[in-house]
Amino acid sequence: MKLLETLKKEVKKYSDLDKKIKNLMKNINIKDNEYLAVKNNNKYTQYYKCLINPQTKELERVYIPKKDLSIAQELANKSFYNKVSKIIEERLSLLNGLIDSYENKNIEDFYYSLIPERRELINMIVPTWDQRFEKWRNEEYQVSKFPFESIEIYTKKGERVRSKSEKILGDIFTDYGVEYIYEKPLYLENGEVIYVDFTIMPKNSDKVVYWEHFGMMDKPEYVNNFIKKIELYARNGIYYGENLFFSFESSNMTFDIKNVERIIKKFLI
Known part of the structure; x- marks a missing residue:
């Protein structure tokens, strides 16, 4: 089935991307409770490293000078990667659910899983592939x-x-x-x-x-x-x-x- 093949290719694509992001995050030396704040003025942009103090529960903000711009980049990338990772996780869950449905919840498979005596009593909603194929093969x-x-x-x-x-x-x-x-x-x-x-x-x-x-x-x-x-x-x-x-x-x-x-x-x- 072409759709099923496409779904599996998408799963591989997002799985590979997820691995790549996780490897990139290993090289970022930023604590989990630290994040980036950006302040824009008309003349310039200021970057701050922010975190919630675990003892006081108050916000602490440290200015990042230009010479330490790599810190701002790491904070921005970590936040971005975390959010993208969640998007990928949701996408993989959806794709794997669709694959499971197509592979294990096929209408025709369910029909043929019934005993012949029961199948004889059923008026199929749509013709099975075998029935459609026989009609095609027997066309004059x-x-x-x-x-x-x-x-x-x-x-x-x-x-x-x-x-x-x-x-x-x-x-x-x-x-x-x-x-x-x-x-x-x-x-x-x-x-x-x-x-x-x-x-x-x-x-x-x-x-x-x-x-x-x-x-x-x-x-x-x-x-x-x-x-x-x-x-x-x-x-x-x-x-x-x-x-x-x-x-x-x-x-x-x-x-x-x-x-x-x-x-x-x-x-x-």
């Missing part, structure tokens, strides 16, 4: 009329594909549990239709992702068509690295399977 669509070559190549799912590379990709998706539809038509705003190599709905996400394999990248005309296709996708709100991914190869270079697996692990499962 026009199959591509582009003819296959004489050689027959099939994936583990028994689908006929157009190249050995597409078979490898399909089998990798299957091995990782990534559900896809081969050559499902994508209808663009201008009425044009693209038969996408692999249309994917990642687990627990309603975002549809497209994967195209480009297998003749050493041919200039093929590369030109590749560029046109990228631009066509972008004009329709489909962007590489967000909801569109590619794999490439040429006659001298096979596509990088490890890179395909990295993309799958980061974005599709």
Whole structure:
């Protein structure tokens, strides 16, 4: 889930910042009951070190001359760091609470924790991801009329594909549990239709992702068509690295399977 990943990144960012502040505060030689007072006149600024006398309970104020400006800086920084540390503490508490809620209080997880006999009686507020996925997978669509070559190549799912590379990709998706539809038509705003190599709905996400394999990248005309296709996708709100991914190869270079697996692990499962 993208939101959960973002929340965890925020937790790391604020945790690292909190550690940095604590390390900075170790180097500040200011007592807990001391603080800075600033007095502004029209001509100059005066700094005072203030504290409450523990015996008399009265305020004591000591003027800080220019030569001791570092004392004023330490007082100002300690006060600032203390307040920022409290802000970070509140932020981390909020973020960790949200993460706990997303990880442990999921509506669908609660639904599936019930016994089947009870689930059958429940009218779900919204369809589960499995139900939404089944509806998406079973949508009727026009199959591509582009003819296959004489050689027959099939994936583990028994689908006929157009190249050995597409078979490898399909089998990798299957091995990782990534559900896809081969050559499902994508209808663009201008009425044009693209038969996408692999249309994917990642687990627990309603975002549809497209994967195209480009297998003749050493041919200039093929590369030109590749560029046109990228631009066509972008004009329709489909962007590489967000909801569109590619794999490439040429006659001298096979596509990088490890890179395909990295993309799958980061974005599709």
